[in-house]
Amino acid sequence: MEIRFHGRGGQGAVTGVRILATALFYDGKFTQGIPMYGTERRGAPVVSFLRVGDERINERDLVHEPDMVVVLDPLLGRTVPITEGLKKGGLVLINHPKGGKETGLGGKFKVATVDATSIALEVIGRPITNTAILGAFAKVTGMVTLEAIEKAISEQWSGRVADMNVRAVRKAYEMVSEPVDVSGVKPVDVVKPVPGDRDVSSWRLFKPEMDKGKCIGCRRCYILCPEVAISMVDNKADINYRYCKGCGICVEECPVKAIEFVQETI
Amino acid sequence: MAKFEVMVGNKAVAYAAKLARVKYVSAFPITPQTTIVQYLADMIANGELDADYVNMEGELSCQSSAMTAATTVRSFTATSGPGLLYMHHPMHMTTWARLPLVMAVVHRSTKGMQPDQMDTMSQRDTGWLMIECQNSQELLDTGIMSFKIAEDERVRLPTIFMGDGYILSYTSEPVELPAQEEVDAFLPPYKRPYPMFPEEAKEAMALMSQMWNPFVDPQNVWKQQQEAAMNAKTVIREVNAEFEKWFGRSYGNGLVEEYKCEGVEAVLVAMGTIASTAKTAIDQLQRDGRKVGLVAIKSFKPFPDDDFQRIGADVKAMGVIDRNVSTGTLGGITFTELRHSLYDLDERPMTLNFHAGMRGKEVRVEDIKRMAEKTLKAARGEKVTPLVEWA
């Protein structure tokens, strides 16, 4: 069994895979959790892999034709071909607030959804979805027990942090949807970023919204935007959302509070 | 007009840089290299050479600054032993950026001040070309040729020319100085190999993505470097032949120098000053009717495989003298590389190895004659042991 995980730097895809690999081992399996090598940065798309077998796994290349894909970020599929190589009849488990047929994914596979971001924000207080998704994984695959996941989590963290993550796992276990067949669904196109013109809009969880009526043209947000996503149009700040990662610096630095930070809807 | 001057090896090296009209020299003292950069400092102070001379704070910086300077002007640096070890990291970068920097190395052991080849052998796989010299004249000539080899479009690899510390660096002998005009005609002005001016941003970007982009094929950088080093075999022969035309001197075919090898049954293989001393040994042995010659390795990188296959097919035994050790491997480094070259022959000669001259241990004519006799014994089909010995 081979599984590919898609997430973003900072969402804990690598840690999540390691916890799952540990939990599966406690349930009697041999596992191999592989992080994609490279320098990951918070928000940038990252991949990791998990192999599960009955004895030590010798294969040391990456997973190219997974049986299952786990996606930690609802918008990742817009820029990353997350179902590439997925075996026919395979399964996608995705962090998404809507049903399996409304995720923009379509093809000869099934999709299960869980709103792991909402669960994480509610239970942990931060949008780190790597543990919540494991509860959903346990439910939809039946490969691993909740007890094993909880044991693996208690080895990764202790005290309050461990408790919160265990609660997130349990909640996701309850909330995950049944996998649905999406062979009839037309998939939304994946638009890979063109070098030199990066679209980082899918990094955002929150979006800065500018009230141009309030903007005094002071240029503070313009000069402080780390992405150079703000330009001055008629002496008013103008946000190019393709280039905005939603860090919120402009929101914080606007001297007249002309920018609001609103949660992205999907 | 050419003229002679009696000078030490280090001065010959300094003259090579001067006659090549280098524009950037990075300097740091280390025995036995130090006087090279002292001579260059004097030449600049006296107005004989127009170059930027920078007293760096260590060899790592000597290498790093000469590397970036070489993007724009002809650059030179020099070092020895531990200094070369300290350059190791940026040396890999110089080949990555494919900058034709030329550096002189005056061999110094990595364990003591006296010479052996452990300094350059420790840099064997940095991608630099390495050309060895036997005397001061050869140092000067090879220095000039090194710029032409390194800067050739087919090569574009940094190049070390090298000779033994003390034995060459501080020994005086007559050296013929080529006329500046003739060197200018032989070695054209430096062509900036790397677009680094602000107005060349687009070209710089294109070059960078071609050379450094790991997404096309991560192995590309190595593949191209290897092709360039193999091209260097041809280029070195050409440059050696052209040098002969201009200055009346050449060094074998540029890659190897075969000394009195006609009709011999066995050859000794050696590098640098040991090869030089071996010529005397061969003279004496042939006078006594022994059929043994000498092959001096001039270009260690690229390694002259083809020449050794040709020579190996004609002799019954080869005795390799190594002023280096590869701990944990049977035999020295040139011995290993030579045997690798011979592998594809249908009939291979017997090969013997002698570790000699480590940490400056004197290698005498008598020592070399004894090695030759052992090699001749092997050529006669007699059993000789050990295969590898500490001479």
Add this chain to the structure above:
Amino acid sequence: MSKPVPLSKLDEKEFIVPANSACQGCAGSIVARIVSKVIGEDMVRQEVACCGPAFGNITQPVFYGEVFEGAGAMMTGFARAFNRLGRDDIRVTGIIGDGGTTDIGFQGLSASAERNEDMLWVCYDNEAYMNTGGQRSSATTKFAATTTTPVGEFSRGKKERKKPLPILVGVHRVPYMATASVAYPEDFIGKLQYAKPVKGFRFIQVSAPCPTGWNYDPRYSVKVAKEMVLSGLWPLYEVVEGALRITYKPKELKPVKDVLRSQGRFRHITDEEVDEIQGEVDEFWGRLQEKDGGPLF
């Protein structure tokens, strides 16, 4: 002497590609953008190992730096070679992290300063090796938790105080040395504009907080930088040919306590530890004020 530049005076021209692969709220990105904007088309850049490859999408020529320790030497080579060919118009500029400046690159920094090489060295200071996952550097503030100075039963975070690099560079008597902060872009731009045409060694160390390594919400990157200036943790000053001048004087320094506690890396620190840092900040600020307007030493 530098003068703050009102943001209204900036033109629209950019020398950096929008959006990068750095973390959300990366203040190093702000430094790279501002440097590229001010030095503009005269710039040739040296990079060394740091987060720069993630955010330094500057459209001017760059020499990539596998040689982490070599910033000073590599810029020396460029500066000398360009000068040889009469290209004095080129501004050899380094946008170098604090590790590549204060630790592994320090020898080359000091040597380049001593030789007064013609280069502009901008250190973006996020107080740790962030590109490798937040390991302590000599620029890390005392008591900060980093991945190599974790907090535990037997450890209180970093044991040593932050290396006073601006002063160390200042005593080399270079033509220009300044501190700056991303929270004060007018001041930073003014310093860059002053430094740009100056011949010789110019150095600006810019405070650039890192949400990932310092553990705070990315939206507060500039706010954290500002509070560091307002509390005296990162005073803004410059040294021109040996003479020191404070370029921004808060009327009264804010206590460091709240500033430190707002960063996850200091969440563990005790009142005594806060007092220790406060004492050092007060002392340093006092000395700066004494020296203000006069020689650094």
